[in-house]
Amino acid sequence: MRFRLFFLLMTLMTAVMSLNAQAPYSLPALPYEFKALEPSIDSATMNIHYSRHHAAYINNLNQALQGNESAQLSLIDLLKNISKYPASVRNNGGGHYNHSLFWSILTPSRNTQPSKDLMEAIQLGFGGMDSLRAQMNKAAMSRFGSGWAWLYINTSGKLAISSTPNQDNPLMDVVSDQGTPILGIDVWEHAYYLKYQNKRGDYLAAIWTVINWDEVSRRYHEVIPKKKGKFDEWPEIKTFHKSLAETFHPSESGDLKPVKNRSTELVQNATALSKSKIPAQFDTKAIRDAIKLLVADSKAIDKLVKSKASDKKLTSALTKLHDTFHTIVEECSHDGH
Numbered sequence: 001m002r003f004r005l006f007f008l009l010m011t012l013m014t015a016v017m018s019l020n021a022q023a024p025y026s027l028p029a030l031p032y033e034f035k036a037l038e039p040s041i042d043s044a045t046m047n048i049h050y051s052r053h054h055a056a057y058i059n060n061l062n063q064a065l066q067g068n069e070s071a072q073l074s075l076i077d078l079l080k081n082i083s084k085y086p087a088s089v090r091n092n093g094g095g096h097y098n099h100s101l102f103w104s105i106l107t108p109s110r111n112t113q114p115s116k117d118l119m120e121a122i123q124l125g126f127g128g129m130d131s132l133r134a135q136m137n138k139a140a141m142s143r144f145g146s147g148w149a150w151l152y153i154n155t156s157g158k159l160a161i162s163s164t165p166n167q168d169n170p171l172m173d174v175v176s177d178q179g180t181p182i183l184g185i186d187v188w189e190h191a192y193y194l195k196y197q198n199k200r201g202d203y204l205a206a207i208w209t210v211i212n213w214d215e216v217s218r219r220y221h222e223v224i225p226k227k228k229g230k231f232d233e234w235p236e237i238k239t240f241h242k243s244l245a246e247t248f249h250p251s252e253s254g255d256l257k258p259v260k261n262r263s264t265e266l267v268q269n270a271t272a273l274s275k276s277k278i279p280a281q282f283d284t285k286a287i288r289d290a291i292k293l294l295v296a297d298s299k300a301i302d303k304l305v306k307s308k309a310s311d312k313k314l315t316s317a318l319t320k321l322h323d324t325f326h327t328i329v330e331e332c333s334h335d336g337h
């Protein structure tokens with residue numbers, strides 16, 4: 001009995017291993033339902049595009065690589081050296097990579113935004129989001145036949161727009177505009193024909209409402225690290241700022257519950273700030289004095305809360321604390337830092 005179980009297990013493991021050896025690439029899960037991107041992209045198009053077209057690229061890629069040691073390479077490394085491979089690997093490897101990227105940079109959430117750094121790069125590179133969209137759409141519209149429009153980071157680390165035919169992409173060593181793609185728009189007819197027929201422009205106008213800027217930003221920051229914030233070396237001031245923001249801002253519209261619940265926390269965080277190591281560039285007498293005042297202001301608020309003082313008194317004390325905090329932030333911005 002035990003032997004039989006062992007034999008069964010071994011057979012199963014061999015089967016799984018040989019399956020893996022034959023099929024290194026598999027269809028990634030779609031992060032939303034087929035209908036999730038409607039009305040921009042209809043459910044039937046998503047279903048066929050993902051379940052049939054993308055799946056076919058993967059099957060064909062696995063077949064093209066069968067018995068080839070390069071099947072061990074990561075897809076990205078394969079694409080970066082694509083000149084060494086036959087057209088079947090270029091077309092299907094590109095097809096697999098491009099579609100995996102495409103699903104990830106779409107989302108049903110309508111409120112994603114580029115990160116601060118990416119937005120700055122878009123501003124710098126194209127003059128703003130409207131202009132980026134217009135230039136991407138132009139690249140997508142002028143692609144004759146099938147292909148892709150790309151927003152990518154070029155080899156000088158700058159954002160750029162390009163278009164490639166078929167399933168090529170900026171990673172490939174055979175294209176003229178090389179770099180790392182962070183946003184790709186599929187302009188094969190299979191991506192839009194069911195709903196938009198020949199109106200590629202209508203499809204392009206609609207797709208911008210379902211772009212996942214969180215994912216595009218994540219891909220951007222994989223190449224371009226996030227710029228450091230002014231207070232990254234001073235976590236205590238960030239912690240204090242957070243509790244101040246979460247108590248002061250509600251008070252502006254008359255909600256004093258947060259400050260009443262969190263006055264002890266304000267004192268604790270102000271005290272921690274006063275004991276923290278002030279980064280050398282901010283370590284001035286004005287800032288040290290302001291931090292002392294911040295502790296005193298916080299203690300005054302805590303006392304008012306505990307003695308159940310009037311909302312009016314509490315609001316004015318909280319406003320004073322907020323002003324004191326901003327003198328610190330302003331002082332930190334003054335001396336050229």
Ligand SMILES: [Fe+2]
Nearest residue numbers: 053186188191
């Ligand atoms: Fe496609």
